[in-house]
Amino acid sequence: MPADQILTIFGASGDLTERKLIPALYALKQRGLLPENFAVLGTGRTKMTDEEFRKKIESKGEEYDNDFLAMLHYMPLDPLDPENYYKLREKLRKLDHNMRVKGNYIFYLATPPLLYETVAEGLAAAGLNHNEAEGGFKKLVIEKPFGYSLETAKKLNQVLQLYFDESQLYRIDHYLGKETAQNILVFRFANGIFEPLWNRNYIDHIQITSAESIGVENRGGYYDTAGALRDMVQNHLLELVALAAMEPPAGFDADSIRNETVKVFQSIKPLSSNDIKNNVIRGQYIASKIKGEEIAAYRSEKGVDPASRTETFVALKFFIDNWRWGGIPFFIRTGKRLPTRVTEIVVRFKNTPHRLFRSIFDDESGPNQLIIRIQPDEGILLRFALKEPGAGYTVKNASLNFHYSSLGEQRLPEAYERLIYDCMMGDSTLYTRGDALEACWKFIDPILNAWKDDPTVKMFGYPAGTWGPEEADGLMNSNGQHWRYPCKNLTDDDNFCEL
Numbered sequence: 001m002p003a004d005q006i007l008t009i010f011g012a013s014g015d016l017t018e019r020k021l022i023p024a025l026y027a028l029k030q031r032g033l034l035p036e037n038f039a040v041l042g043t044g045r046t047k048m049t050d051e052e053f054r055k056k057i058e059s060k061g062e063e064y065d066n067d068f069l070a071m072l073h074y075m076p077l078d079p080l081d082p083e084n085y086y087k088l089r090e091k092l093r094k095l096d097h098n099m100r101v102k103g104n105y106i107f108y109l110a111t112p113p114l115l116y117e118t119v120a121e122g123l124a125a126a127g128l129n130h131n132e133a134e135g136g137f138k139k140l141v142i143e144k145p146f147g148y149s150l151e152t153a154k155k156l157n158q159v160l161q162l163y164f165d166e167s168q169l170y171r172i173d174h175y176l177g178k179e180t181a182q183n184i185l186v187f188r189f190a191n192g193i194f195e196p197l198w199n200r201n202y203i204d205h206i207q208i209t210s211a212e213s214i215g216v217e218n219r220g221g222y223y224d225t226a227g228a229l230r231d232m233v234q235n236h237l238l239e240l241v242a243l244a245a246m247e248p249p250a251g252f253d254a255d256s257i258r259n260e261t262v263k264v265f266q267s268i269k270p271l272s273s274n275d276i277k278n279n280v281i282r283g284q285y286i287a288s289k290i291k292g293e294e295i296a297a298y299r300s301e302k303g304v305d306p307a308s309r310t311e312t313f314v315a316l317k318f319f320i321d322n323w324r325w326g327g328i329p330f331f332i333r334t335g336k337r338l339p340t341r342v343t344e345i346v347v348r349f350k351n352t353p354h355r356l357f358r359s360i361f362d363d364e365s366g367p368n369q370l371i372i373r374i375q376p377d378e379g380i381l382l383r384f385a386l387k388e389p390g391a392g393y394t395v396k397n398a399s400l401n402f403h404y405s406s407l408g409e410q411r412l413p414e415a416y417e418r419l420i421y422d423c424m425m426g427d428s429t430l431y432t433r434g435d436a437l438e439a440c441w442k443f444i445d446p447i448l449n450a451w452k453d454d455p456t457v458k459m460f461g462y463p464a465g466t467w468g469p470e471e472a473d474g475l476m477n478s479n480g481q482h483w484r485y486p487c488k489n490l491t492d493d494d495n496f497c498e499l
């Protein structure tokens, strides 16, 4: 059980708090995983009493019980006014006095990122950044984006580390909170059969797809300043690469695992300007019709610049220059307005050295693939070759297919549940460390700079509801490599979904 503590949320009047954080806390309470003495102190510029805050949270549909609602408190506070951090300290002292949480405080920054540095400084000025000798801990949780470039990420790290020790910082990547992402490590390091094959000798390539079928919804303004590379690749998808590619850690503690993660990022071969032209494909969705419905182009979305050069799709090929992966390509593809919502890792094993049988595979990717489905319909699919019944030796694809849902009653905890619980427990394994963050930006930064500075780097249009620009297929077309398509283009008549 976590120690008694208070969780202060900055930006508690916002979307993340009511949609993710409070439901996650409630789920923890239902599972008996909240500390005995626990309070949430929401803060924001919006003026609300405790009662009004509880009502606002309650109005969001979920049925929270009274015990839980009584844990919720609120304090109106403008984070830009330095005086307010002293008032916050007083408020925390009062709550602490009643609840005896002994100075154990988590500060969760659910505000726009432009406030991260200000809040960290304000907390430090009021002395709310020091772990206390008699056991009171202070932790700072921050949400992505962690900077917009290598330079801004470094500056953010510097400021945060000026006021807080790295061990007090919890940078959330909610992909790491997903049960299936954590399972990659168990799958790799608890099974004797796969790990011996998990290297350049037996694996042809690894591809990661993270597709969304929706567009930018009402987040056009934010998205237009970010784009797919910053929003998805720099953080979530590179974290998945690390889980798939890392060496076995010395132990299963936060430091051992995060040491291996950072080594993967440091081993990614930097992309030259030619690589960026040839091995990184960016795209933007254009208008199309799906099942009779007109879908607007990205540039016509609310909040988006009509001449925007922001990518809603990116596909890239890169290498990890180390002993295990030398020469083996990794592919990442992500985008909005693709045919379906799916995140999966496909490990494509090499073919047999000699083809003995006539084969009719139902895609062109060869027989042996391991597909780790991160979301939705979490599961693992192993594809292998099987003799078609009847005369002769014709070979077909067959699948072993595990769905988490078949575990029955057991519900998969939401990512935020796991991450908040880990933070309360002081386990930072699933949080991004500062050095890993900078290593990821080091890889991403040259791509962003080339896109900004070099007008010859192309932006391809793709009709909404398709798998992105055709040029993304060109990344793969050597050596019989292909993207896996769990669904056809929605603009085709007969679309289907597998797994």
Ligand SMILES: NC(=O)c1ccc[n+]([C@@H]2O[C@H](COP(=O)([O-])OP(=O)(O)OC[C@H]3O[C@@H](n4cnc5c(N)ncnc54)[C@H](OP(=O)(O)O)[C@@H]3O)[C@@H](O)[C@H]2O)c1
Binding pocket: 010, 011, 012, 013, 014, 015, 016, 017, 043, 044, 045, 046, 079, 080, 109, 110, 111, 112, 113, 115, 143, 144, 145
């Ligand atoms: N929503 C999500 O699903 C999601 C997912 C991943 C990451 N994030 C990240 O999580 C953070 C919070 O997300 P959110 O969607 O909850 O954001 P949000 O609704 O835009 O903002 C949260 C709160 O911050 C306060 N705020 C906004 N602008 C401010 C300003 N200029 N000065 C002071 N306070 C300001 C507002 O409260 P007051 O007006 O009461 O002060 C607002 O309710 C962001 O960094 C976001 O990037 C969100």
